[in-house]
Amino acid sequence: MxxxxxxxxxxSGEWVSGEEMAKRLAISRAAVWKQIQVLRQRGxxxxxxxxxxxxxxxxxxLLDADRISCCLQTKWLGRDMRISDEVGxxxxxxxxxxxxxxxxxxxxAETQKEGRGRLSRPWASPPGGIWMSLILKPKMPLNLIYQxxxxxxxxxxxxxxxxxxxDAGIKWPNDLLIRELKICGILMxxxxxxxxxxxxxxxxxxxxNNNLSGFPxxxxxxxxxxxxxxxxxxxxxxxxxxxxxxVAYENMGSKDIYEEWRSRSLTLNRQVRITSAAGDxxxxxxxxxxxxxxxxxxxxxxxxxxxxxxxxxRPMQAEAL
Amino acid sequence: MxxxxxxxxxxSGEWVSGEEMAKRLAISRAAVWKQIQVLRQRGxxxxxxxxxxxxxxxxxxLLDADRISCCLQTKWLGRDMRISDEVGxxxxxxxxxxxxxxxxxxxxAETQKEGRGRLSRPWASPPGGIWMSLILKPKMPLNLIYQxxxxxxxxxxxxxxxxxxxDAGIKWPNDLLIRELKICGILMxxxxxxxxxxxxxxxxxxxxNNNLSGFPxxxxxxxxxxxxxxxxxxxxxxxxxxxxxxVAYENMGSKDIYEEWRSRSLTLNRQVRITSAAGDxxxxxxxxxxxxxxxxxxxxxxxxxxxxxxxxxRPMQAEAL
Numbered sequence: 001m002x003x004x005x006x007x008x009x010x011x012s013g014e015w016v017s018g019e020e021m022a023k024r025l026a027i028s029r030a031a032v033w034k035q036i037q038v039l040r041q042r043g044x045x046x047x048x049x050x051x052x053x054x055x056x057x058x059x060x061x062l063l064d065a066d067r068i069s070c071c072l073q074t075k076w077l078g079r080d081m082r083i084s085d086e087v088g089x090x091x092x093x094x095x096x097x098x099x100x101x102x103x104x105x106x107x108x109a110e111t112q113k114e115g116r117g118r119l120s121r122p123w124a125s126p127p128g129g130i131w132m133s134l135i136l137k138p139k140m141p142l143n144l145i146y147q148x149x150x151x152x153x154x155x156x157x158x159x160x161x162x163x164x165x166x167d168a169g170i171k172w173p174n175d176l177l178i179r180e181l182k183i184c185g186i187l188m189x190x191x192x193x194x195x196x197x198x199x200x201x202x203x204x205x206x207x208x209n210n211n212l213s214g215f216p217x218x219x220x221x222x223x224x225x226x227x228x229x230x231x232x233x234x235x236x237x238x239x240x241x242x243x244x245x246x247v248a249y250e251n252m253g254s255k256d257i258y259e260e261w262r263s264r265s266l267t268l269n270r271q272v273r274i275t276s277a278a279g280d281x282x283x284x285x286x287x288x289x290x291x292x293x294x295x296x297x298x299x300x301x302x303x304x305x306x307x308x309x310x311x312x313x314r315p316m317q318a319e320a321l
Numbered sequence: 322m323x324x325x326x327x328x329x330x331x332x333s334g335e336w337v338s339g340e341e342m343a344k345r346l347a348i349s350r351a352a353v354w355k356q357i358q359v360l361r362q363r364g365x366x367x368x369x370x371x372x373x374x375x376x377x378x379x380x381x382x383l384l385d386a387d388r389i390s391c392c393l394q395t396k397w398l399g400r401d402m403r404i405s406d407e408v409g410x411x412x413x414x415x416x417x418x419x420x421x422x423x424x425x426x427x428x429x430a431e432t433q434k435e436g437r438g439r440l441s442r443p444w445a446s447p448p449g450g451i452w453m454s455l456i457l458k459p460k461m462p463l464n465l466i467y468q469x470x471x472x473x474x475x476x477x478x479x480x481x482x483x484x485x486x487x488d489a490g491i492k493w494p495n496d497l498l499i500r501e502l503k504i505c506g507i508l509m510x511x512x513x514x515x516x517x518x519x520x521x522x523x524x525x526x527x528x529x530n531n532n533l534s535g536f537p538x539x540x541x542x543x544x545x546x547x548x549x550x551x552x553x554x555x556x557x558x559x560x561x562x563x564x565x566x567x568v569a570y571e572n573m574g575s576k577d578i579y580e581e582w583r584s585r586s587l588t589l590n591r592q593v594r595i596t597s598a599a600g601d602x603x604x605x606x607x608x609x610x611x612x613x614x615x616x617x618x619x620x621x622x623x624x625x626x627x628x629x630x631x632x633x634x635r636p637m638q639a640e641a642l
Binding site for chain 1: 467
């Protein structure tokens with residue numbers, strides 16, 4: 001018996017008598033009271049009234065390993081979960097664990113002090129967001145790892161749509177946008193030998209309930225709370241994300257995933273500027289290949305770009321070029 | 322003034338008077354005596370004789386950071402060096418350091434408790450061998466990392482030849498053999514993002530002066546000491562290896578390195594069995610491609626193999642197939 005058993009009665013949001021819970025759980029009323037205290041300590045607001053019993057007024061916006069593992073319907077993803085209040089970056093923690101932990105281990109933190117994006121750029125990670133890294137160990141050659149990124153992107157779009165009715169798109173190569181604003185970034189880092197992947201760490205930075213006031217305007221970010229007008233249940237969202245990623249992962253490399261990834265692209269048919277080690281390229285994104293490469297038309301040439309920073313140019317800017 | 326200054330006098334192996342050293346180093350004879358004690362503590366056998374002075378009888382076979390850094394003629398490789406008595410594996414230590422340490426950092430240990438080869442196989446690492454991992458951070462896309470392996474293999478062959486006159490060859494993909502016996506294995510592990518390498522850890526396991534009696538006969542190993550009939554100076558060898566690897570690294574991806582790598586191959590034109598995730602393949606190794614792949618003729622088909630375990634079959638066995 002744990003506080004979660006009590007919570008399952010209170011989740012309705014109605015008054016529930018202490019006597020009834022005690023009877024159904026075969027414990028004393030004092031034991032019920034004790035577990036109510038545990039819930040309150042975890043940030044649940046529970047009203048108590050003589051005669052009526054208990055009522056859940058507000059759930060805390062905290063990552064709760066018990067709640068997540070209770071509601072999680074995956075076979076293996078997230079079955080080993082490490083939650084911290086604060087870390088340097090969840091990717092760094094995951095990378096340090098990756099070699100010796102099972103496939104599907106998940107690292108979560110309320111905040112990151114040194115969250116990082118691509119090219120070691122800083123990534124703001126205040127409380128209320130979802131800063132999560134997944135350790136995945138598919139048996140695959142190194143040249144197929146783009147498939148992991150593709151599957152994760154598609155899975156996240158599916159969750160935003162099914163859970164919130166939000167239409168998210170994919171800005172190549174690894175950002176998710178809602179109404180042209182960044183809602184989520186994906187940073188995959190891998191450990192490998194010449195011929196095969198040892199592990200991939202898929203880091204997700206998702207603006208959920210976190211305040212965006214500290215984010216510079218030029219980052220063009222949004223959050224789920226800002227889009228929906230109310231906070232969301234992060235624990236539930238984490239479960240749905242892990243479930244969808246597990247499904248997409250097991251379908252990795254399929255035509256389905258590729259086609260959905262391509263059809264959800266916000267970069268396709270846009271004028272873009274790609275910045276990479278090889279320099280800047282400006283052109284029209286005319287296609288996305290099955291291996292994740294962007295096909296760029298610059299003048300009368302067609303170029304394949306495997307990765308890089310991508311800026312969507314507005315039509316106005318594009319004409320000015 | 323350090324014990325190494327004294328050592329520079331004694332290295333001739335002749336008697337050197339304490340008075341002369343004191344004079345040349347502008348220190349007292351008591352200070353000379355003190356540094357002789359330091360050398361003895363480090364395992365140097367130094368004879369002392371009234372009237373004759375001091376004579377170096379035997380150098381210790383220990384990794385000595387001061388000696389290595391004194392004799393090392395590299396620009397950047399090994400300029401940051403971490404030497405331990407015993408580690409789990411030097412690759413594991415290097416991987417844990419890699420993100421935050423400079424390019425060219427080197428990890429060395431007298432012994433490894435959990436030395437590992439490809440496919441997580443155990444690798445025996447008794448005292449007297451060279452168990453060394455190099456942290457390299459070339460700016461390169463992920464599909465070119467075979468070049469690092471290629472450069473390291475070529476560099477090691479060059480050292481065996483120039484320093485000892487030993488003719489080493491390369492057993493594809495990552496072993497070095499002398500007279501068909503394994504002298505050195507290379508295990509490269511990398512950290513990367515989808516499009517670019519963050520760091521490569523190149524682990525070398527080199528049988529130098531170590532006893533081979535604990536090695537099962539089927540490993541078919543040899544050591545430098547066994548080949549030469551005497552122990553070698555590991556500190557000197559480490560310097561020469563780092564110097565050659567630095568040269569080859571800066572020439573990485575060149576036609577020269579590829580051609581030398583190919584010409585030193587012991588696998589080319591052999592009957593081989595390749596074991597990989599995709600299953601076993603038996604055939605004739607007819608070529609080695611510029612990207613490190615092995616071209617295998619099986620029956621009337623030609624197959625490209627990027628990596629795998631390779632067994633050289635003897636002509637007799639090959640005919641029996």
